[in-house]
Amino acid sequence: MGELVRVEGLSKVHYAAGLLKRRARVVRAVDDVSLAIRHNTILGLVGESGSGKSTLARAMLYLDPPTAGSVIIDGLDPAALSRSQMRQFRHRAQIVVQDPYAALNPRLSIAASVAEGLRNRGFPRRARERRVAELLEMVGIASRRARDNPQQFSGGQRQRVIIARALAMDPRFLILDEPVSSLDVSIQAQIINLLLDLKQRLALTYLFISHDLNLVAYMSDAIAVMKDGRIVEMGDAAEVIAQPHDPYTQMLFDNAPRLLDVRPGRI
Amino acid sequence: MESTPRGDPAAVLRLEALTVSFTGNGGPIRAVRGVDITLQAASVHALVGESGAGKSVSAKAVLGLLPRSATCGGRILFHDTDLLSLPARSLRAIRGKRIAMVFQQPDKHLNPTMRVGSQVAEVLRYHNGIERREALLQARSLLDMVELNGREVLRSFPHELSGGMKQRVAIASAIACRPEVLIADEPTTALDATIQSQILALLDRVRRELGTAILFISHDLPLVRGFADDVSVLYAGRIVEQATSRELFSCAHHPYTDRLIAATPDPARRGERLAAIRGSVPDPQDVPPGCAFAPRCPMAADRCRVEVPLLRLSENADVSQRRSACHFAEQLVCEGLHNG
Numbered sequence: 001m002g003e004l005v006r007v008e009g010l011s012k013v014h015y016a017a018g019l020l021k022r023r024a025r026v027v028r029a030v031d032d033v034s035l036a037i038r039h040n041t042i043l044g045l046v047g048e049s050g051s052g053k054s055t056l057a058r059a060m061l062y063l064d065p066p067t068a069g070s071v072i073i074d075g076l077d078p079a080a081l082s083r084s085q086m087r088q089f090r091h092r093a094q095i096v097v098q099d100p101y102a103a104l105n106p107r108l109s110i111a112a113s114v115a116e117g118l119r120n121r122g123f124p125r126r127a128r129e130r131r132v133a134e135l136l137e138m139v140g141i142a143s144r145r146a147r148d149n150p151q152q153f154s155g156g157q158r159q160r161v162i163i164a165r166a167l168a169m170d171p172r173f174l175i176l177d178e179p180v181s182s183l184d185v186s187i188q189a190q191i192i193n194l195l196l197d198l199k200q201r202l203a204l205t206y207l208f209i210s211h212d213l214n215l216v217a218y219m220s221d222a223i224a225v226m227k228d229g230r231i232v233e234m235g236d237a238a239e240v241i242a243q244p245h246d247p248y249t250q251m252l253f254d255n256a257p258r259l260l261d262v263r264p265g266r267i
Numbered sequence: 268m269e270s271t272p273r274g275d276p277a278a279v280l281r282l283e284a285l286t287v288s289f290t291g292n293g294g295p296i297r298a299v300r301g302v303d304i305t306l307q308a309a310s311v312h313a314l315v316g317e318s319g320a321g322k323s324v325s326a327k328a329v330l331g332l333l334p335r336s337a338t339c340g341g342r343i344l345f346h347d348t349d350l351l352s353l354p355a356r357s358l359r360a361i362r363g364k365r366i367a368m369v370f371q372q373p374d375k376h377l378n379p380t381m382r383v384g385s386q387v388a389e390v391l392r393y394h395n396g397i398e399r400r401e402a403l404l405q406a407r408s409l410l411d412m413v414e415l416n417g418r419e420v421l422r423s424f425p426h427e428l429s430g431g432m433k434q435r436v437a438i439a440s441a442i443a444c445r446p447e448v449l450i451a452d453e454p455t456t457a458l459d460a461t462i463q464s465q466i467l468a469l470l471d472r473v474r475r476e477l478g479t480a481i482l483f484i485s486h487d488l489p490l491v492r493g494f495a496d497d498v499s500v501l502y503a504g505r506i507v508e509q510a511t512s513r514e515l516f517s518c519a520h521h522p523y524t525d526r527l528i529a530a531t532p533d534p535a536r537r538g539e540r541l542a543a544i545r546g547s548v549p550d551p552q553d554v555p556p557g558c559a560f561a562p563r564c565p566m567a568a569d570r571c572r573v574e575v576p577l578l579r580l581s582e583n584a585d586v587s588q589r590r591s592a593c594h595f596a597e598q599l600v601c602e603g604l605h606n607g
């Protein structure tokens with residue numbers, strides 16, 4: 001299968017307040033990044049805090065449009081879209097972020113949170129209810145709990161609801177920005193298994209951002225390493241782990257504490 | 268000078284049947300329900316477990332940092348002084364000096380309005396009563412010791428430093444009085460992978476050079492595997508397994524440990540499904556009777572739901588000092604559960 005996502009020369013400059021208030025400091029948060037993600041695969045994105053991963057994610061989806069460069073996702077170029085096409089683009093490409101405690105509206109039942117996007121897409125009430133029940137079931141939340149508010153759920157359950165909400169838009173591409181880093185390992189495993197199942201069942205493509213090198217190495221088909229806004233290494237996951245070219249990548253993976261002794265590609 | 272606890276010359280700190288409960292609206296919150304841990308000089312004992320297991324509460328009990336709503340039981344023997352029965356004043360003389368701590372968020376114990384040097388010097392002045400100039404000199408060499416540029420960092424304010432640098436400063440103040448015990452509660456969780464390994468290397472140096480016993484709290488199993496000598500696995504306020512790191516990670520003797528290890532992603536597991544543990548950790552106000560892990564345990568039997576399994580030495584002949592709190596510990600076949 002071909003590419004679902006192509007990014008060329010993407011840059012994003014932030015203007016941060018300088019120490020002397022007048023002069024704004026220019027932060028090149030993303031600096032000339034190019035990458036491609038094949039259909040139905042996972043690109044893992046790692047890099048130290050502040051290296052620009054989240055900025056890249058938001059720029060790719062035009063949530064914070066890039067200052068230079070181009071993006072094509074599922075054949076759509078968000079820079080050249082009419083309003084209604086942009087709405088379609090927003091459906092096809094979704095983002096799931098880290099904090100399951102902050103991302104849901106505490107005043108809405110989880111069913112209402114999931115239904116919101118469907119309403120915007122013009123689903124009539126009946127169809128909406130049916131679809132919400134389906135989606136909650138898909139992520140493993142009992143439908144009898146659909147009327148409960150987020151406060152009544154654990155972190156892992158909330159993260160499932162957030163995934164259901166993203167899936168409500170029938171996306172083709174999901175950016176997962178640290179989707180499990182606030183969860184315990186036993187719950188994290190549930191979410192990771194769920195994401196891998198959904199990828200197979202719904203033929204999804206992921207950009208998976210995480211600090212956890214073991215997790216990225218476990219689930220990605222390809223890995224990109226970011227440093228100071230640039231991609232310093234990118235390639236097939238097993239190769240990047242076993243034979244990184246870039247010294248920073250090498251240090252990163254060599255220092256990663258490991259649970260098991262075997263290293264793929266090094267046996 | 269006090270003698271060490273009976274029968275164990277290297278033991279510095281010993282928790283004996285430690286319990287901690289809080290007064291809550293719906294009845295007592297039993298956060299720690301009987302924990303026994305022995306810390307040896309110059310070694311690292313890791314306390315692992317999921318969120319809410321009681322790791323931080325146990326640490327705070329040792330440091331006397333629990334709020335008034337907490338009630339403690341059991342004993343916390345520092346050499347042979349029971350810290351739980353010590354007056355607050357005497358405890359203050361020990362805390363920060365002979366028993367020091369490092370937390371996840373270094374900002375929490377750095378004063379934002381005070382220069383770093385003065386803060387580190389403060390610890391020395393308070394505990395050792397040395398005068399300011401001498402304290403600042405010592406602070407500078409401590410900052411050098413944690414691999415910061417002492418001369419520069421001495422004059423910085425906390426906000427001028429990165430997260431990793433702040434954690435180094437926190438360690439510098441923690442080791443200022445050459446503590447016998449260092450309690451590190453998730454000291455690297457907020458840091459990047461590369462900084463994380465630098466901080467661990469630093470803690471390891473402290474352990475070697477000062478002979479400090481480290482209680483290392485973490486939920487990161489790969490990290491613990493490489494860093495700790497001994498491991499206690501905590502679940503719902505009780506230790507379910509205790510062993511050397513090598514033993515524990517080569518073969519778990521408790522279903523919970525086993526499931527935790529199997530749930531941890533690793534590049535060598537590519538293509539395999541992770542073993543998710545069904546359900547979630549129990550609410551401390553509603554812990555199931557019998558074995559607290561029973562509702563989530565793949566091996567649970569009727570007995571588990573009524574009888575609390577005690578932490579006991581394994582009956583398997585080939586195992587040394589490892590302990591497990593499972594009625595069926597002897598039936599765990601390692602290869603089986605682990606990889607399955």
Ligand SMILES: Nc1ncnc2c1ncn2[C@@H]1O[C@H](COP(=O)(O)OP(=O)(O)OP(=O)(O)O)[C@@H](O)[C@H]1O
Binds near residue numbers: 014015029047
């Ligand atoms: N809105 C903003 N205004 C100014 N600077 C910003 C803004 N957002 C991010 N930055 C800066 O851009 C750089 C990249 O930040 P970004 O959040 O993308 O990093 P990241 O790789 O996602 O980090 P983390 O792993 O901590 O989430 C950082 O230097 C950050 O301080």
Ligand SMILES: Nc1ncnc2c1ncn2[C@@H]1O[C@H](COP(=O)(O)OP(=O)(O)OP(=O)(O)O)[C@@H](O)[C@H]1O
Binds near residue numbers: 289298319320322323
């Ligand atoms: N001051 C308090 N009052 C009431 N309950 C408390 C208090 N502090 C902690 N608890 C409860 O005690 C239990 C153990 O908490 P503790 O902070 O020790 O967990 P932990 O193992 O450190 O978890 P984490 O990995 O999330 O830090 C939790 O259920 C918590 O809600």
Ligand code: SF4
Binds near residue numbers: 566567571595596
């Ligand atoms: S005692 Fe029973 S429920 Fe508890 S861990 Fe052992 S087998 Fe599982």
Ligand SMILES: [Mg+2]
Binds near residue numbers: 054055177
């Ligand atoms: Mg980010």
Ligand SMILES: [Mg+2]
Binds near residue numbers: 322323324452
């Ligand atoms: Mg804690």
